[in-house]
Amino acid sequence: MPSPTPVNRRQLLALLGGSIAAPLLPDIAFAQEAWPTRTVRYVNGFPAGGATDTLSRILCQKMSELSGQSFVVENRGGAGGVLGGDAVAKSPPDGYTLGLGGIATNVLAIGTYAKLPYDPRDGFTFIGGMWQLPNILCARKDLAFTDLKDLLATFRKEPGKYTYASAGFGTTLHLSGEMMNSMAGVQVNHIPYKGAGPALTDLLGGRVDLLFDNLPGSLPSVRGGQIRPVAVTSRARIADLPDVPAMAEVLPGYEMTSWTAMVGPPDMKPELVAQINALTNKALADPGLKARYADLGASPMPTSPAEMKAFRASEEARLLPIMKAAGIKPG
Template sequence: MMPQLTPVNRRKLLTMLGGSIAAPCFVRREAFAQEAWPTRQVKYVNGFPAGGATDTLSRIICQKMSDLSGQTFVVENKAGAGGVLGADAVAKSPPDGYTLGLGGIASNVLAIGSYAKLPYDPRGDFTFIGGMWQLPNILVARKDLFSSDIRELLAAFRKEPKKYTYASAGFGTTLHLSGEMMNSMGGVEVNHIPYRGAGPALTDLLGGRVDLLFDNLPGSLPSVRAGQVKAVAVTSLKRIPELPDVPTMAEVLPGYAMTSWTALIGPANMKADLVAQISALTVKALADRALQERYAELGATPWPASSAEISKFRDDEEKRLLPTMQAAGIKPG
């Protein structure tokens, strides 16, 4: 016969059973929290087409993360709407760390001022994992344009409004905004020709079908060095080491500044420990000397910012740039 349990014995038994049941659950939660990542292929979505600056820089860092992690990072180009289509694909992915992508100034800030309705919330539908790079834009001209002097060009643009054209990687991108800032601050009217990415835009510039191109520096730098296009100006506040003789737009239009920045993003609701693992891998990749040298050759600066830093930076950029877009006549459409 089972002994009768006294109230005290019951409490002891329940305590023992509670401890024996709780302990395995605690171990399982700890094991799950420390699960290694990645254990399989990772997809990296780039919202711009192959051949442009973001594609080149993305492939460099993805290759380094592949080398460091032992798992393949596959770049998928999902171009369109100034990076919006690619960002939307990331936002609608499972938050498991196996679909990541390129976010930043275009899809997470400028899109707010460019599109009346977006398929995602640029502020809340993403996990900002960490920074990847920053770089200025560059204004280049077709080889046979009458001048590459920014002052002479602006003077000609004022005399003949709407005669000339400038290409960009798409509506609402930093490249588009760079051109509209030139129009607004310079008192000129140069027609904007948007493309589905910088690669096709550069192709048409080389073919003489447009007069000018605002491009991310890495995209056009090889063509500048090869003498295929003429460098006119850069959009940073200071001249860059790669092109020390090329002036800044600010030297002619005081206060002009536009620098692109990119962040590694994932969908919302990613677990903190997973974000920490991915961020740590990104920082390690950006610290690699070979990667830094390749980035320097392309005019890009590694930007190992943390998740919290990226979120704050995005908020600050929105406050700074949306009024600039409105002043330049860029309205949500």
Template sequence: MTLIAIRRRSLVAAAGLLAAPRLARAQEAWPARPVRYINPYTAGGPTDTLSRQICQKMAELSGQQFVVENRTGSGGIVGNQAIAAAAPDGYTVGLGGIATHAIAPTLYARLPFDPHRDFTFASGMWQLPNLLVVNNDIPARNVPELIAHLKANPAKYSYASAGSGTTLHISGELFRAMAGVEITHVPYRGSAAAYPDIIAGRVHMIFDNIPGALAQAREGRVRALGVTSLARSPVVPDTPAIAETLPGFDMTSWTCLCGPAGIPPAVVARIAALARRALETEELKRAYLDQGATAWPTTPEQIADFRAAEEARLAPIIRASGARVD
């Protein structure tokens, strides 16, 4: 090795030693400037409201702004593609969840990202079960009676969803399989569009997110029979879990705080710690319960493992439903 090469290598090593403390300080200081939070769903919806509430709380706790940017399209795929493509410095994070990170890998023939390889997972954010509601003319007051009625009238009834591959759709497919009933899936462009037909009896039931379904049930337009989580929801404690009739039935929407792959571990730890502090405040927990959601802080390792387990659990249900996006 020449003297010039030795000196060049020494200079590079020295530069690295000088840069290391600066990098460490930058990681320890996160967030030292505003953070962009990408919400892959529309402004004004329940997901947007829940996102803005946690961003506001993280901003209060950290002293830095968390700016919500709505990047919609393809059921959350467009926004998560933007998250995956961002610089891995911790200043672009966003919302991942069951639709994009557990259902989409099986539902879509091609995805512009790999849920396992292209993201850094920091924490869970919230869980939100669905509520099974039926047309008032259906002669069933509980889930066992509904199953008996559907078995006595095979292929005569249908259920609505907010679109193929949504948790509303997969809830129906799981119910069909576990209860052994024949019901037809009717997709709509959003659950709100389905209610006029459900109320009129043209479609007979829906497994909808609690906020929308509960509002319809409280007005007496439909009848609530069960929640799709393993246990009863504190929002509707008198409504049984479907799992009380079909043990193991579970279709709970969940979200996570994630960023692009490659965020330094020290920054990931700070993101996770800030999210946990926000989600453990009584103010945010109450705000989430008001909308049917439960605050759900996790460690980075827990949410990464949970995502992988959910993808594996849901894959056979999605394949059996025949849902596929080419």
């Protein structure tokens, strides 16, 4: 008995009718939904005017230019970024509410808060990296020291005498100081403030000895000679301050950067995530954006979604033991 004559795909369509046969053929590609077709809300969990606000607005402006749709920054400050993170996590997963995640909301919050309104590990879609920003250690102008090594030696001779300010308990700025204390074997007392502005004001007034700050906040005062730069917390020196050493030059292995991630609500469709990731990375590759970021001491951090999620996990493994050793407990 002769075997059946094979029927190819075109013949099958002709026999059955394209409209009926198409759903039966898994290799037929369907058009991907367009995104964005309307305004995108970008939630920043920190107040207006700070480093995260400035850098977010630069990125959102470029994404607006590239997409032809508006990316509107909404500042929802409070609880170290937790309130803003919660707003993103509980939004519809349609790509029209995105926000700023990263070291504060998705790592440090784990070691700071006993209970969070969202899951910092799996309660978001990690779309990709945005930027890395080193912190800077500055000293009051009249503090006597020659360099970082000399300053640390002074701290060892007089434990508990000196103070460092930060923008708040449990922030990367606080952790920068605790990492210095631990790795250098010194005791410099932490003075937490409600924001970087008041902390810088007290450093300028000589009411504290040192300040760990996000780089953009202190740069004008450093350039104006009102405070003394001691070191940056990145692994290496930065181009904008080539004469300022990295902490790692004296304390090998020291590194603390404020990194951020573009995040969305959980359960976003992979194809939508890929579209947002591609637009974000295209904006981060723009020469004009790179130049503006460099002026603020920041560097673009383009990643894939998988790379971003893995990096977050590695930072949790690295930083939570340091927080615990510093006496930072979830409360």
